[in-house]
Amino acid sequence: MTFEEIQQRLAAKFGERIGALAPANKDPFLVVPAADIVEICRFAKEDEALAFDCLMNLSSVDWPKKNQIEVVYHLWSYRRRHSFILKVQLDRAKPEIASIESIWKSANWLEREQYDLMGVTFTGHPDLRRIMMPDDWVGNPLRKDYAEQPQWHNITTTRDNSLEGYVRLDELTKKAAEAAAAAKKELPQ
Amino acid sequence: MQGFIDNLIRGWGYDPASWPWTQFVYVAFMGLFSFIVINFAAISGGIFSWAERRIAARMQSRVGPNRVGPAGFLQWIADAVKLLFKEDLIPAEADNVLFRAAPYFMMVGFACVFVALPFSHRLIIADMNIGIFYILAVTALIVVGIIMSGWSSNSKWSLFGAIRSAAQIISYEIPAGMALMIPVLLAGTMSTQGIIRAQGPWPWQWFIFDDPAATAAFFIFFISALAEGNRTPFDLPEAESELVSGYNTEYSGMRFSYFFLVEWGNLWVMSALAVTMFMGGWQVPFLPAERLDALTGWAAFFAEVASVLIFALKTLFFVFVVMWLRWTLPRIRVDQMMNMCWKYLVPASFVSVLFVAGWMLVVRSAPAVGIAMRFLLAGAATVAVVLFVQRVAHNLRDTGDKFDFTSNW
C-alpha cells in the first residue's frame, strides 16, 4: 500500500487525531499525538491490511530551536512489503511517552538506547536502564546542549594533543632566537 | 630391575639375600632410575609441546616457532626457563595449602605410571605382575590434583573446569579399565612385558587384530585415554572459549609448568599404553622374544636398541595421531560427554569383553578361525589406510595446491 493509503486507513480508524501526511522531501511521515501512540501501533500491527509486524527503527531527534524532541518510529511489514514513518513531538524539558515494548519486542533495546542517549523516558518499559553509558553517567550525550563531564570516576575524558605541544615548543625556540638576536645587537656598540 | 641389581651385588662378591646393605643399594638404584625416568618424562613433555606447536601450525597452513634453535627445537627450553623465572602468583583469597600442593599431586600421579611402562625388551623399571592394575590405580591421582587446583583457586571459572574434569576422568576410567581387560584376557597376565610377549612383531599377531571386539576395545581405550588426558574432543576443563583455561587459570610460573608438563607428558603415557596393549610393543621382527632373551654381548645390545626404536616409533605415531585429532575436531559439550561415556562406551566395552571371552573358546576349539580372522582384520586395516592416503591426495589436488613438504619451514 502507498503512504497515502496507509494514512487514510489510519485516519479512518482514528479520525481527527491523525494529522495529514507531511512530505519531508524524501519519505513522507505522519505526526501522531503522544497520548495514543500505543493504540495506533497496536492497530498498525494487528490490522490485516497494514500488518506492520516489525518496528525497524526507533530514533529521536533533538530540535532545541523548536524546544521539541521528535521520536521517530520506522515501521516495516514483511508480509505487505511496505514501510511507514510515525513521528511524535514531545516537550524538550520532560520528554515522556508510553513504551510500545508490549507490541514489538525489538522496541525493548531501541527504547533503552533513546532513554540513555536522548533522555526520553518510556513509561511501562520492563527494564528501563542506561544501555551505552555507565549507570551513574550524568547527562544525555545526543542532546545538542550536552557538555561532557571532565572526568568519570577520576578517569579524564580529554587528552593533551601533541600538536599543541609542538606549537608551545616553537614559541619558546622563537623567543630564545629573538632574545639571542637582541642580545647580539646591543653587544657591538 | 631387581634381578639386575642382584646380579650386580653378586658381581661385587656378596650374597644379596644376606648382605646388610642390599636395601640401601636398592634405594640408591631406585633414586637413580626415578631420576632418569622423570627427566625423560619432563624432556619428552617439552619436546612434544614444541612438536605439537609445529604440527598444529603446519596443519593450519602456518609456520609455528622456528626461530629458537634449529627449526625452533629449543623453543620448549626457552618456554621452560621463562616459566621458571615468571613470578609465582598466588591469588589473595586462594586456599594456600591446597593451592601449593595441587601441582605435586598431579606430578606424582603422572610420574608413577612410568614404573610399569616398558621402554624396550629389558628396559622397564619394575615388571610387576599386576602392571595394568597398578597403572589404572595410579592415574586416578591426577583427578585429585585437578580438583584441588580448581577448588583452591577460589574462582568460579576454575571451579567449573575442575568439576567438569573430575566428572570426565572418573567416568572414563570405567570404559578404559574394561577395554584394558581384553589384552589381559588374551595374554592371560596383567604384567605389561607379559602382554607384549604374548603378541608377535607382525601386525596380524597384535591383539588389535585378534578379533573385532579387540579392535573395538582399542578404539574405546583410545577415546577414553583422550578423555583422561583432557585432550580434544574432550578438552572441556580448559575450554579456551568458555572457561579461558579452566583449573590452571590462576597458576603461573613454576607451578603452571607442572600442569603444562603433565598435560604433554600424558601423551607419551597414553600412546605407550596403547602400543603395549594392542600394537605389540617392542617386538622386533624375525626375533621372537625367546631368541631375544638368549642373545648376549653386542648382538644383545643392538637387539635392545632395535626394540627401543620400534617401541618409540609406534608410540610417536600415536602421539602424532593425538595431536592431529586435537587440531581437527571441535569440542564436545559436558552433557554430550557424559552421554557418550555412559550410553556408548561403557556398554560397548562390556559387550566386547564378553565377545572376546566367547571368541577365545571358539579359537581354542578351532585355531584356524582365529588365524583367518587375524589376517582378515589386518587386511581390512591396510585397505583402510590405502583409501585414506588416496583421500588425502585428492584433498591436496582438489584445491589446486601441489605436494610440498620442504619449503617454508
Added chain:
Amino acid sequence: MAETQIPPPQSPGAFGAYVKNVRDTAKSFWEGMSVTLSYMFRKPITSQYPDRMSVPVSETIPARYRGFLEVDMDICTACQACERACPISVINIDIIKGDGKTTPKLRMERFDIDIGKCMYCGLCVEPCPTGAIQHTREFEGAVMHFNNLTLRFVPDVLQPVVAYKPPKGAEAFPRQPLGEITRKLVKAWDAPPPPFPSKEEAAKADHGKPKAAGLDVAAMGRQLAARALQVKEDKPKLQKVLEEAMAGTDCGDCGYPDCFGYSNAIAQGKDTSTEKCAPGGADSKAMLETILVSLKTGIVPGAADPKAEAPPPVPGAAPEPEKPKGPPLSQTLSKDELYKVVLDAMAGTDCGDCEYPDCDGYTRGIVYEGQTDLGRCAPGGEDTRVKLYEIMLGTKPPAK
C-alpha cells in the same frame, strides 16, 4: 519460554540410531582428518616478515597503499586545503604572510602531521592542487614516546619554507620519490621525547598564535588599488594586480581551476565576489574589496581623502568611522547595477543554502522579486548580512 531447552537426547534404544550415530561420526572424522593431514603436505601461507621474506616487503605493498603521509615542501602551495579536509584535524599548518617585496608573499612556519592520531583515510590527499601531500608505503614507525609520532615537514621553525608558486597550466609537478622524506623523518624507535614546555611555562611566554607580522593589509590594499587604477583598461595587467591580492596557491577552493581563473574572472567583470579565496581568508578579501571599490569610484579609498568613501567594514580591522547617512544604494543604483553589487556582497559559492539554486538566483530574488529575508547566505554569514542590509536598507542588521 520452555524452561529447559537441552536438546532431546537421541534414544540409543533404537539400535539403528546407535549405529547411525557411530557411522556418521566415523565418516565425518574420516573427512575432517583427511583435510587436515593434506595440509601437512602443503606450503604454509605465512610470509616470514621481517627477515625471511623472498622479496622485500615494500614491493609486496600495492601502489595505492595508504601508509604514513608525506609532504614534498618544494611543491606545497600552503593553501591549507588538506588541513580543512582532515576530519580529525591532524594536520597543523602555520602561515606567515608577506607583502611579496621585502618578505616572500606566503611562507610556512610549521607543517606538522600527527601520524599517531591520523586514521589514514586519504581525505587530505584528494583536494591538494599540486599533489604535494601523498600517502607513502611506509608503515614501520614504532617509537617509544607518543609525541615522537609527529612528522615535522618544516625542519626549523626559524627558517620558514617559502610556498611554491606553480607555473600556469602546469599538469605534472616534480617531486622527490615517494617515501624518502618520511623515512628520514620517522624517528629512531628509541629517540627521546621532544622537550614540550608545560602549559604554565608556555603561558608565561605569552603563547598564542602570533599575529602574522610583516603585512599591513590596509596599506597593501591601497597600494594595489592605486596600481589597479593606472592599468584600469588593460585587462591582463589588471588581472595580474588582482592575483597579487590573492593567496596564489591555485587550490581550486574558489571554484576556478586556479588563481589566474578567479582573478581573470574579476578583471573581466564576470565575477564580482571577493571572498572566494579560502586560503587568502580575510586579508585577500579586504584587499580585493579595496581594489574593486577603487575601480568603481575611480579614487583610491583612504589615500587622498579619508572621509570621502571609507572602505566597507573589514572584519577584524579597527572599527571603521560612522558612514555618512546617504540614501541606501537600492534607491540610487539601477536594477542591474544593484544586482551586481548585491551579488558581489554574497558568498558566491552557489551552495544552495538559501533554498535558491545558486547565488545568482538569491540575488535576483532580492533585487527583482523583493525577497526581504537578507540573512539566508550561510557561507557569507555575518558580514554578507551586514552588507546586504547596508545596500538594501542602509541600516544596521538586527542582532541574530
Added chain:
Amino acid sequence: MSKPLEVPTMDMENKEVLRRIEIGGDMLLNMGPQHPSTHGVINFLVQTDGEVMKRAIPEVGYLHRSLEKIGERCTYNGYMPYTDRVDYIAAMFANQGWAMAVERLLGMQVPRRAEFCRVIACELNRISSHLISVGTMAMDIGAVTPFPYALREREFINDLLEELCGARLTYNYLRIGGVAFDLPSGYEDKVSAFLDHFEKILDEFNRLITYNEIFIKRLAHLAPIPAQMAIDYCLVGPNLRASGVNFDVRKALPYSVYPDFQFDVPLGKGEVGTVGDAWDRFWCRVEEMRQSCRILRQALAQLPQDTAIMGKVPRKIKIPEGTEAYSRIESARGDMQYYVVAGPGENAHRVKIRTGSFTAMGIIDALSRGLMIADLVALIASLDVVAPEIDR
C-alpha cells in the same frame, strides 16, 4: 517468565556486591567484558545453577564512541571514514549505506561504473566478513583449525581490497556520488582467479567442519528461533533467513545494480536440526558466500567500460536543513539502515544508524533461558554479533 532479576547497580567502589550475590543458590557469573568468545567487548551477567543457565543479561556500551554525535560535527564527506568504524569487519557496507543516504538527500544519480565498483567491493567484503564469522564460530565450538583457513582466505580478499582502495580494514573507498578510485588494471582476472580458488576452498571447509558430527551435535536444535519471534525481535540478515523468512534487501527493495544479477537467497531448512537453529545460521552464511561469488562473477562480466566513477557533486555539500532520508542496504550482518536529518551548513543535524547486531543482542536474553554455558558461547557466535556495531 521468572521474576525479572534485579540487576545490582554497577557501583565501582563496592565490588563486593557483585561477587557475593547469591540468588537462591544460583551463581552469578560475569562473562566478559574481557572474554575470548564474546567477539569484542561485551559483558554477560549470567545467572547459572551449575552448567545450566537461568538467565544471561547482556551489558553493552564498552565500545560506545557515539558515532551518531560525531555525525553531527563532520561534513558529509568527512564522516565517511567514521562509517568504516561502525562495523570494521564489513566496513564497505557502512560506507555504502552512508553514501546512499546522502545521495538520496541530494537526489543525485551515481554513474553506472561507480555502482559496479561498489557492488564488487561490497560483495568481496561480505565474503571476508562471513569468513570471520564462520571461522570464529568454529573456534568457539572448539575446532581451532577452520579459523586460520578462514583467515587465510580473508587475507587474499584483504590484498584485493588493499590494491583497490589502499586499506585492508577501514576502506573509506566510497565517496558521496561515486567511488574514490577506479579498478586498477588487471583487477578483473585477479578477482576471478581468487573466486575459482575460493569456491573449492568452500567445499573443503564444508568437509572439514560444517558436516562434522560433533559440530552438528553441538549446534543442531540449539536456540531455534521461530520466524515470528525473529520478526518480532527484528532480527535481520542471515539470522532472519535462517528462521525461514525470505527477505533480502538486495532482492526485496533492489538498490544499486543488484537487479541485473541472478542470485538466490539461502533459507534455513532445518537440515540437521529444527529450522532456525544455530547450525542453520552457520549454514546460511556459508551459502551466502557462494552466492556472493556468483554475484561477483556476473558483476565482472557485465562491467561497463565508460570511465566515469564520480557523479557531479558540489565541492562543499550543503543540504537544506530539515530534509531527511532513510537508506537500507543488505550488510553482511543484515539490513543496515541510515536515518539522516540534514542540518544547517555542511553537516547533518542527526544521524541514526540501525545495525543488525544491536537487535540480535536484544534476543539473547530471551533465548538464553535453560541453555548451558557452552551453548551461550555458540549462540553468540551463531548470531554473529560484533561489539562496534552494537555500541556504535
